[in-house]
Amino acid sequence: LAKTTQPISMDSYEGQEVNITCSHNNIATNDYITWYQQFPSQGPRFIIQGYKTKVTNEVASLFIPADRKSSTLSLPRVSLSDTAVYYCLVGDLNNHKLSFGAGTTVTVRA
Amino acid sequence: SAVISQKPSRDICQRGTSLTIQCQVDSQVTMMFWYRQQPGQSLTLIATANQGSEATYESGFVIDKFPISRPNLTFSTLTVSNMSPEDSSIYLCSVEDAGYEQYFGPGTRLTVT
Numbered sequence: 001l002a003k004t005t006q007p008i009s010m011d012s013y014e015g016q017e018v019n020i021t022c023s024h025n026n027i028a029t030n031d032y033i034t035w036y037q038q039f040p041s042q043g044p045r046f047i048i049q050g051y052k053t054k055v056t057n058e059v060a061s062l063f064i065p066a067d068r069k070s071s072t073l074s075l076p077r078v079s080l081s082d083t084a085v086y087y088c089l090v091g092d093l094n095n096h097k098l099s100f101g102a103g104t105t106v107t108v109r110a
Numbered sequence: 111s112a113v114i115s116q117k118p119s120r121d122i123c124q125r126g127t128s129l130t131i132q133c134q135v136d137s138q139v140t141m142m143f144w145y146r147q148q149p150g151q152s153l154t155l156i157a158t159a160n161q162g163s164e165a166t167y168e169s170g171f172v173i174d175k176f177p178i179s180r181p182n183l184t185f186s187t188l189t190v191s192n193m194s195p196e197d198s199s200i201y202l203c204s205v206e207d208a209g210y211e212q213y214f215g216p217g218t219r220l221t222v223t
Contacts, residue, residue, distance in 0.1 A: 032210075043114075043202045043214025044153065087152070093210040096141055097168075100153040 004088045009105040018075040020104050022088030025069045030092045033064060033071045038085045038103070047086075048073070075106075083108045112137050112205050114215035122221045123193055130189045131218045133203035138183035143212070144176070147200040156201075159186050193222045 005023040012018045024033070032051050036044040048055055048062045050071070055062045061074040075082055085103040113136040123129050133142065144156040157178055159165045165178040179187045190197050200217040207213070 041217070041219075043204070043217055044212075045214070046211045049210070096206055096210075097143075097155055097158065098153075098204075098212060099155070102152055 004090055004101045006086075006088050006101065006104045008102065009107070011107050011109065012078055013109050014079055015077050018078050018082070018106060018108075020073045020075075020086055020088070020106070021070055022073070022090075023070045024088070024090045027068050027090050028092065030094070031090050032093050033062065033068075034089045034091075034098075035060070035062065035073050036087045036089065036098075036100075038087065039083075044087065044100075078106075078108045080108050080110060082106065111211075112139060112207060112213040114203060114205060114213055116201075116203060116215040116218050118218060119216065120219040120221075122223060125194050125222055127193055128189055128191045129193065129220060130187050131201050131203075131220075133186045133188070133215055135184045135205050139205040139207070140183065141206045142180060142186050143204045143206070144178065144186075144188045145202045145204065145214075147202065147217070149198070153202065156188070190220065193220075195222045198222045 034049040035047040037047050038044040048060050050062045052064050063072045085105050087100050087103040115134045117132045142159045145153045147153045155168050156171045157165045157167045159178045159180040161180045161183050177189045198221050200219050202214050202217045204212045204214040
C-alpha cells in the first residue's frame with residue numbers, strides 16, 4: 001500500500017474553500033485515491049475517489065495531476081459542520097483493505 | 111449505501127474479561143471489516159470477515175484475541191478476549207459495496223479498567 005503524507009491540521013473560516021494536498025510518491029499503476037471524512041464519535045464517511053485528472057461530486061472535488069504523485073481534495077465554501085478529520089488513502093481497489101494514515105484535522109471557524 | 115448499527119455503543123469492562131461486539135447491516139454484503147481506533151489515533155484494520163470463510167487477520171492481530179463470527183451476509187461479531195487496558199479503543203465495523211465504497215458503523219467505545 002502506498003504511503004501518504006498530508007498536513008496534520010488546517011484552519012479555515014466559513015465560506016472559504018479548503019484545499020488539502022496529499023503526497024503519495026510511490027503510488028502504483030492500479031492504485032486509486034480515496035478520501036474519507038470522520039466527525040468526532042462517528043465512523044469515517046466516503047467523500048470521493050479518483051484515478052486521474054479531476055473528479056467532482058456534490059460534496060467535493062479531487063484534483064490529480066498527470067504524474068499522480070499527489071492529489072488535492074477541495075472543499076468549496078466550508079461551513080462549521082465541515083470540521084472533521086480528512087483521510088487520504090491510496091490503494092488497489094481489488095485489495096479491498098483501507099490503510100488509514102494520520103489524516104488532516106480541518107477546523108472551520110465562524 | 112448501507113446502514114450499519116453496532117452494539118453496544120460503549121462499555122466499561124474489567125481486565126481479564128471478554129466483550130462481544132455486534133455489527134448489523136441493513137443489506138446483504140459479502141465483505142465486512144473490523145477496525146480499531148485507539149484514542150487520538152487513526153484507524154487500523156483488524157481483520158476481514160467474509161461470509162462462508164474464516165476471517166483473515168492483519169499483522170499484529172490474532173484469532174485467539176479477536177475471534178470473529180460471520181454467520182450470514184448481514185451480521186458479524188468481534189470478540190475482544192482477555193481484555194487489558196491497552197485494548198481500550200473504538201472498534202468499528204465496515205462493509206464494502208460494489209463501487210468499492212466502504213460504509214462504517216458508529217463504533218463501539220470500549221474502556222478497560
